[in-house]
Amino acid sequence: MRCRHDSRPSPPYTITTQSPCICGSAVPVRRSSRLSTSAPPTDVHAMPPPSPRPAPPSAASHAALQLLERLASGYHLLCQYKCRDALAVFHSLPERQKKTGWVLCQLGRAHFEMVQYAEALQAFELALKIEPHRLCGMELHSTILWHLKREVGLSYLAKRALDFERNSPYACCVVGNCFSLQKEHDTALKFFQRAIQLQPDFAYAYTLSGHEYSANDDFEKATACYRSAIRFDERHYNAWYGLGNIYYRQEKYDFAEQHLQAALKINPSSSPLYCYLGMALHANQKPEQALNMLATAIDLDQKNPLARFQKAQVLLSMDQHELALTELKTLVEMAPKEGSVYQMLGKVYKKLGDHSNAMVNLTRAMDLSPKDAQQIKAAINNLEKEDNAEEEEDL
């Protein structure tokens, strides 16, 4: 038995209710049968139904069952988004089992959920090398490349997927992601819609369509897409997050809060989700709760720069300038090339009355993000005006 979308000579698409991830689990079954060298290769489906008094299991089948149990528990943990535990289970597998496409894809997914895109990419690249025919999971691979803005890698993957199997919903998602990275949102949408046509219960394709509509500011259609995704997979937290994002942008902060909380209920170990919830709470005039959420976000992932950035923003709005300054100073060390950080530093220094440092940081911001030049220039001009006014007063 093989994964449904794995191989080229797959039959024309029959729509089943089987979820795409579960069908991938068929591969280790095949592998495990190879392990049992003494016993004849067992096919799960050909096995006789269990008799009331089972024969004592042979050593080989015992080993196979143990392996399956471990794979299943890893997958179970991953589905509960206990990514760290899942990773530990998958890493405890024997070396030759770890080097299978399915396990590598699960490893990649676990890293992906923890925003460790570099590690996730490594796992997926290895999976692609070992099992180039595995299309199931490629959609996540492409999303990782999208996050890392690897245009060339993503184009290559898209070309490869399309050449291999045009009728795979996963391949369509890869191509859609590729166009999305090029900011061709309308073309990307066409491919995501095609993926939905090929597999009408593919929740992730709905979510990706939602993201594209949202990028085009078409909130109504985006909401419909996210809702469809949730209809097919209630535990698809990305769609809940998408809805939260849309309500946030529409300034309906109560709804945003509610939807982000729903996403967090599904995936309670996601640092970015806590960060977004913190932003929604802050926008909803609940700075204390927002700070709590942002602290959790930072606890979960020390490397989350956005959470620190937002924490500084909340502190700034609460007039705790000194605390904001310490937070931003840590942040500058983590992300020394980010213009927005310097821009905020400039703001904080200005509030503290340290105009020379404010000017230094604003000019740095100007160098790093020329796109916001207008805004930064205005801030610098304001600063100069105030300086001049003060000098006149002194005279």
Add this chain to the structure above:
Amino acid sequence: MSAASHLEQREVGDQAIWSLSTAKPGNGVEQLRDDNIDTYWQSDGPQPHLINIQFHKRMPIQEISIYTEFKLDESYTPSKLSIRAGTTFHDLQEIHVEELTEPSGWVTILRAPSDANAELLRTHFIQVAILANHQNGRDTHIRQVKVYTPRRHMGQHMSLPEFNTIAFQQYACLR
């Protein structure tokens, strides 16, 4: 339209409510907006002929383009257009008058200010009035109308500023 400008702007006509002063049956709004340059809107009444484009929210407008074909439409081709903006029918103000001579293909009838720092037109309601046709024609043919908004104001996740390092961008959105 060049590829670059295509990335910087977005067509928002489908978010608006369209109406026309007059139309011959079977040559109305649908033909004006069907992305097909072989069909057209034909007015059926006295001048000026009006196209009303009403948005639900105040929309920044970068460009308005129309498609006309002088070779086929001859005296039906518009020669003088006025573009008016406001909040409803009652407070429209003329913002631009465009004169055309034998246009063929896409013509931009309203452009963004050339100064990048200038404020864009933001409005609920846009009216395109056809004041005169070529060869003193009475009714008019317009094959397509497109309304563009700039892209830079939009599509931001959680209304965050645009970060310029990948380390930041990774956390700025989920997918």
